[in-house]
Amino acid sequence: MIFRKKVLILLIAVLAVLLIANAAPAATLAGFDDNEIRIGQWGPQTGPAAPWGSVARGSKLLFDVVNEEGGIYGRKIKYFIRDDMYNPAQTAAVVKELVERQGVFAFVGGVSAAGGLAVKDYLAQNKVIWVGPATSVKEYVFPVQPYLFSVYPLYEDEASVLTKYIVETLKLKKIGILYQNDSYGKNGFDGLKQRLDTYKMSLAAEIPVEPTEKDLASQILRLKSSGAEAVLMYVNPTTAVIALKTAANVGYKPQWVSSNTLSDYPLMHKISGGLWEGVITGNFGEIPDSKNPLMVKYKEAAKRLSPEERWGTFYSAGILFADPIVEALKKAGRNLSTEAVLKALNAIKDYQTIGPKISFTEKQHQGSDSVVIQKCGPNGSYIELQGWTANDLATWKK
Amino acid sequence: MDHFRVENLSISFGGLKAVNNISFGVEKNSIFSIIGPNGSGKTTIYNMISGIYKPDSGRILCDGEELVGLSPDRIARKGVARTFQNIELFSNATVMDNLLLGRHIHMKTGVFSGAFLWGRGSRAAREEIRNREIVEKIIDFLDLQSVRNNYVASLPYGKRKLVELGRALALEPKILLLDEPSAGMNTEEKEDLNIWIKDIQADYRVTILLIEHDMNMIMGISDRILAMNQGEKIIEGTAKEVQSHPEVIRAYLGEEHGC
Amino acid sequence: MPVGQLLVEGLAIGACYGLFATAVVIIYKTSEVVNFAQGEMAMFSSFVAFHILSVYRYPFWLAFLITMVFSILLGILIEYLFLRPAKHPTILGMIVITLGAEMFLVGLAGWKWGAEQKYFSLPLDPSVTYEPVKGMIINNWAIAVFAVTTCIMLFLYLFFKYSKLGVAMRATQQNKHAAKIMGIRTERVFSFAWGFSSLIGAIAGMFFASRATLDPAFMMEPFLRAFAAAVLGGLMSIPGVIIGGGLMGLIENFFGYYFPHWKPIVAFIVIILVLCLRPSGLFAKHFVKKV
Numbered sequence A: 001m002i003f004r005k006k007v008l009i010l011l012i013a014v015l016a017v018l019l020i021a022n023a024a025p026a027a028t029l030a031g032f033d034d035n036e037i038r039i040g041q042w043g044p045q046t047g048p049a050a051p052w053g054s055v056a057r058g059s060k061l062l063f064d065v066v067n068e069e070g071g072i073y074g075r076k077i078k079y080f081i082r083d084d085m086y087n088p089a090q091t092a093a094v095v096k097e098l099v100e101r102q103g104v105f106a107f108v109g110g111v112s113a114a115g116g117l118a119v120k121d122y123l124a125q126n127k128v129i130w131v132g133p134a135t136s137v138k139e140y141v142f143p144v145q146p147y148l149f150s151v152y153p154l155y156e157d158e159a160s161v162l163t164k165y166i167v168e169t170l171k172l173k174k175i176g177i178l179y180q181n182d183s184y185g186k187n188g189f190d191g192l193k194q195r196l197d198t199y200k201m202s203l204a205a206e207i208p209v210e211p212t213e214k215d216l217a218s219q220i221l222r223l224k225s226s227g228a229e230a231v232l233m234y235v236n237p238t239t240a241v242i243a244l245k246t247a248a249n250v251g252y253k254p255q256w257v258s259s260n261t262l263s264d265y266p267l268m269h270k271i272s273g274g275l276w277e278g279v280i281t282g283n284f285g286e287i288p289d290s291k292n293p294l295m296v297k298y299k300e301a302a303k304r305l306s307p308e309e310r311w312g313t314f315y316s317a318g319i320l321f322a323d324p325i326v327e328a329l330k331k332a333g334r335n336l337s338t339e340a341v342l343k344a345l346n347a348i349k350d351y352q353t354i355g356p357k358i359s360f361t362e363k364q365h366q367g368s369d370s371v372v373i374q375k376c377g378p379n380g381s382y383i384e385l386q387g388w389t390a391n392d393l394a395t396w397k398k
Numbered sequence B: 001m002d003h004f005r006v007e008n009l010s011i012s013f014g015g016l017k018a019v020n021n022i023s024f025g026v027e028k029n030s031i032f033s034i035i036g037p038n039g040s041g042k043t044t045i046y047n048m049i050s051g052i053y054k055p056d057s058g059r060i061l062c063d064g065e066e067l068v069g070l071s072p073d074r075i076a077r078k079g080v081a082r083t084f085q086n087i088e089l090f091s092n093a094t095v096m097d098n099l100l101l102g103r104h105i106h107m108k109t110g111v112f113s114g115a116f117l118w119g120r121g122s123r124a125a126r127e128e129i130r131n132r133e134i135v136e137k138i139i140d141f142l143d144l145q146s147v148r149n150n151y152v153a154s155l156p157y158g159k160r161k162l163v164e165l166g167r168a169l170a171l172e173p174k175i176l177l178l179d180e181p182s183a184g185m186n187t188e189e190k191e192d193l194n195i196w197i198k199d200i201q202a203d204y205r206v207t208i209l210l211i212e213h214d215m216n217m218i219m220g221i222s223d224r225i226l227a228m229n230q231g232e233k234i235i236e237g238t239a240k241e242v243q244s245h246p247e248v249i250r251a252y253l254g255e256e257h258g259c
Numbered sequence C: 001m002p003v004g005q006l007l008v009e010g011l012a013i014g015a016c017y018g019l020f021a022t023a024v025v026i027i028y029k030t031s032e033v034v035n036f037a038q039g040e041m042a043m044f045s046s047f048v049a050f051h052i053l054s055v056y057r058y059p060f061w062l063a064f065l066i067t068m069v070f071s072i073l074l075g076i077l078i079e080y081l082f083l084r085p086a087k088h089p090t091i092l093g094m095i096v097i098t099l100g101a102e103m104f105l106v107g108l109a110g111w112k113w114g115a116e117q118k119y120f121s122l123p124l125d126p127s128v129t130y131e132p133v134k135g136m137i138i139n140n141w142a143i144a145v146f147a148v149t150t151c152i153m154l155f156l157y158l159f160f161k162y163s164k165l166g167v168a169m170r171a172t173q174q175n176k177h178a179a180k181i182m183g184i185r186t187e188r189v190f191s192f193a194w195g196f197s198s199l200i201g202a203i204a205g206m207f208f209a210s211r212a213t214l215d216p217a218f219m220m221e222p223f224l225r226a227f228a229a230a231v232l233g234g235l236m237s238i239p240g241v242i243i244g245g246g247l248m249g250l251i252e253n254f255f256g257y258y259f260p261h262w263k264p265i266v267a268f269i270v271i272i273l274v275l276c277l278r279p280s281g282l283f284a285k286h287f288v289k290k291v
Helices: A004-022 A050-068 A086-103 A113-124 A155-167 A185-201 A217-225 A235-251 A264-273 A291-304 A314-332 A338-346 B040-049 B071-075 B095-103 B110-116 B124-142 B157-172 B187-203 B217-222 B239-243 B246-253 C003-031 C038-056 C058-085 C093-112 C140-162 C164-174 C176-181 C186-213 C222-231 C238-258 C260-277
Strands: A036-043 A076-083 A106-109 A130-132 A175-180 A206-208 A230-234 A255-258 A280-283 A372-378 A380-388 B004-013 B016-026 B031-035 B057-062 B081-082 B173-179 B206-213 B226-231 B230-236 C129-133 C136-139
Touching: A036 A050, A036 A086, A036 A314, A050 A076, A050 A291, A050 A314, A076 A086, A076 B110, A076 C222, A086 A113, A106 A314, A113 A235, A130 A338, A155 A175, A155 A185, A155 A280, A155 A372, A155 A380, A175 A185, A175 A217, A175 A235, A185 A206, A185 A230, A206 C260, A217 A235, A217 C003, A217 C238, A217 C260, A230 A235, A230 A264, A235 A255, A235 A264, A235 C136, A235 C186, A264 A372, A280 B040, A291 A314, A314 A338, B004 B040, B016 B040, B016 B057, B016 B226, B016 B230, B031 B040, B031 B217, B040 B081, B040 B173, B040 B206, B071 B081, B071 C176, B071 C222, B081 B157, B095 B124, B095 B157, B124 B157, B124 B187, B157 B173, B157 B187, B187 B217, B206 C222, B217 B239, B217 B246, B226 B239, B226 B246, B230 B239, B230 B246, B239 B246, C003 C136, C003 C140, C003 C164, C003 C186, C003 C222, C003 C238, C038 C058, C038 C186, C038 C222, C058 C093, C058 C186, C136 C140, C140 C164, C140 C186, C140 C238, C164 C176, C164 C186, C176 C186, C186 C222, C222 C238, C222 C260, C238 C260
Parallel strands: A036 A076, A036 A106, A106 A130, A175 A206, A175 A230, A230 A255, A255 A280, B031 B206, B031 B226, B081 B173, B173 B206
Antiparallel strands: A280 A372, A372 A380, B004 B016, B004 B057, B226 B230, C129 C136
């Protein structure tokens, strides 16, 4: 089942790519005119991944704010959200529609690695800029793609920073890892390994898990008998909840540490029945009630413009993924063109809003290597443990 | 009025008239036989009586009550029991269990009171005792003592035929349809069967419809006989009348009749 | 290796598989249909329990009772709406119909409650544990699983052996034609089997949900495992599938302890081996079906 599903997704992705590749690059419409700049995003608004749909709506808030402040050189941003239901074939279809029918200038965000991989080459062929994919996929930016700019820190870098925190700040020596058996989990594992190697420490236990597994008793017992005092988890929310519940059942209480993908504390606290309290995670954005003036500003704006939205970590992520395009549009000046915006994007250096510091060069489109470290407090509140921290071991920067 | 009556019964399968306009009446507590070559529609009539097939037209009346349109289980509860040419038993259960299943329609108590025998004096317990008595009597009657706890699947063919007969009796039916009960039996067993059928008629006060190929048996025990060929009625009458009908002689008795 | 602890956990999750497999078998026994909507029926009932608990805020026992009634009705309704209208269905046709019912339920649950994971809990504090033997911790969840499974098994044993309906169900399974001729209302038997199966499935579903999270897809994996346990046990024998479930839980956990990579598939490998050696499962009575 698991394998079949993976194969299926891969097949659909390949098919989608083939379908698009076969079609000759369409005569793309200009993505803007004197009054508007068209920007699109796909994201699951319905279906199994709908909870991540808030990213696309978060970006909308940013554009609404920009428009409220008069737009960019008189041009308003016209923003399109398309529901791809987390289905790569659907992603390909909605992206084609936006590019060929609506004529969009750029895409921002975009949840789902499979969906992103399915449209990556199509966007490049049509010279459509894509900023801030809402997943971390190495293939997006290594090797560098001229039209694609990533904001999201790599899981490797995050895991490396978190491990440093566990060893140096928490002073825990025995570390185990529970990781999802896919590229997300393995990247986390690599980051952990890289950091431990520098300390000449070895792992107490490394336990892979399939994302659909519902019984983790043997995995947790293995971690328990390894004596791991801290367990790094690179898994999905459900797996994390099962892990915590099972651990409680067998009387195992390590320091749980996890990835930014599980940094929606109110949700995690709720679905784990409160067991999430005390879990430490990385994050690619400021905590929701951060005193950062921009965070305060956006929070106020959200209350005013989209009162139905929960001011959560994925919603605000939608803002920070889209921020660089707004910055580049401003820098590109009155004479708008794809080339001008690309030039502006490639010139971005140490640009920071509510996320990590971002820098791009022509040769480097992985924008950041920094995360913040947070801890889940009572009732799913956020406690900041450590501010923006870069991975000093980041291999790609050398 | 006849106790059991079939009026103008017809059914066709894909344009082929399997049973065409058959009518007959059966008196209470008599033995009524249907004869005819294979494929003449005898079993099809049974299947219509017991509700497995729905006739295209015609009526089936039991004590004046219409059976056409009722489901097989409703018809069973009206007092019509039957056996099958190919034996339809619960083969993964014991002889005793099969016979007790014949008592199903007589079990009045519901799921839960019937489920667990609360106390000996309870209604459920009394009902259970009565059901067991009736079944024991049938076991005695059909001489099934030696195999009562055997699984049906392990029994020889002849015994299975008897078990099926016994299960039909356990329903305490008004009408009993027997479909080739002697098929596959040896001469000795056939003789026993002959006696049993007469005994059933006498002891159980039941009306018997009989499909048989064994002419000696038919002619010996039937009160009336219906002869059929290719879905049509040839003649209905006493053994003598039927035996002497030229078409019966030609179509059935005179020729080899294969099984 | 924490043998005692693996034993407890393996048996507890195995009992859950077995319980759920029982639901599969009850339908299979009466109608020879593998109900692929089984997992989603349990999922839907668990969502109803969740809804009653979180929206109406009824006490747990009341929510539980309402859910039980609901699950029975759901089973009956699905049989009535999806299976019964099929005229002269083939086994494959029936399976396709149950797959349709499955998708329908997933869609309906997704529409009503959304795809986001929900918290579902039995009134059992997960942090209360007992340690009767050193190194063997038993928690409330496992105790509840063992107790409920034992009760249901006992009930099913008595039910199938002694009750009129239970006997009618067994008869219908063995020979539907003959059952009808015996005056057994086979349609009612099917309704009851589906209702009853749905009820047991819902109980198992709530155990699974309280161990993990509740979302429209949460029963897919447990269903596969329970189905495998049912195949292991022979698909016909209820004690067989319970033992099949237990074996499944134990094999997965003991093997998975050493080879976590292989945990998700080890049980399926065992099943393939078993089926090669004993095609009708470990505990099926062999009998040749009349043609």
